[in-house]
Amino acid sequence: MPSIVALAGSPSTESRTVALLRHIASRLDRHDVEVIPIRALPADALLGADANDPAVGEAVKKVADADGLIVASPVYKAAYSGVLKTFLDLLPASALAGKAVLPILTGGAPVHALALDYALRPVLTALGARHVLTGLFLIDKQIERTPDGVVLAPDVQAKVDAAVAELVP
Structure with a gap:
C-alpha cells in the first residue's frame, strides 16, 4: 500500500489546515x-535545529x-508558517x-494564493x-469546521479531489 505523509504546518490547535488534511486522509482509503x-x-528541538531529537x-x-507527500500550511506574512519552516x-x-x-495553502484572501508559487514551491524543489x-489554495471561509472534521462545498471538494488525484492517480 503506497504511503503518504501529510505535514500540517499550522501553529494553531484549532487549525482548519489540519482538519482539511485529516479530511483528505480519510478519503484516501x-x-x-x-x-x-x-x-x-518538541518546540525546543525544532527551534534548536536538533534533528537527533527522537520525535523529530x-x-x-x-x-x-x-x-508521496502533502505539505500544508496557512499563509503567514505572504508565505508558509514558521512552524513548517523550522x-x-x-x-x-x-x-x-x-x-x-x-503543496496546499490556506489563507484569508485570494491574493495569498501567490505564496504557493513564490514561497512554498521553491523550498520543496530545493529539497529535491x-x-x-x-x-x-483554499480561502479559510471555504473550510467549514465541524465536530466530525470539515465540510466543503461541492465545488471546493471537487478542487481538493482534483489536486489529490494528481498525487495519487
Whole structure:
C-alpha cells in the first residue's frame, strides 16, 4: 500500500489546515496516510535545529520513507508558517528526492494564493522533490469546521479531489 505523509504546518490547535488534511486522509482509503502536525513536535528541538531529537527524527524518517507527500500550511506574512519552516530546515538536502509533493495553502484572501508559487514551491524543489504538483489554495471561509472534521462545498471538494488525484492517480 503506497504511503503518504501529510505535514500540517499550522501553529494553531484549532487549525482548519489540519482538519482539511485529516479530511483528505480519510478519503484516501487505498493509501497509508499519516498526518503529522508539526506543532506537536518538541518546540525546543525544532527551534534548536536538533534533528537527533527522537520525535523529530521519527518525523524526518517518515518523510524519507513515504512514497508521496502533502505539505500544508496557512499563509503567514505572504508565505508558509514558521512552524513548517523550522521542520523543513531540518530535512536533509535531498529529503524529497524521488517524491511527488502536493503543496496546499490556506489563507484569508485570494491574493495569498501567490505564496504557493513564490514561497512554498521553491523550498520543496530545493529539497529535491521529483515533482511538485500544481497545488491547492483554499480561502479559510471555504473550510467549514465541524465536530466530525470539515465540510466543503461541492465545488471546493471537487478542487481538493482534483489536486489529490494528481498525487495519487
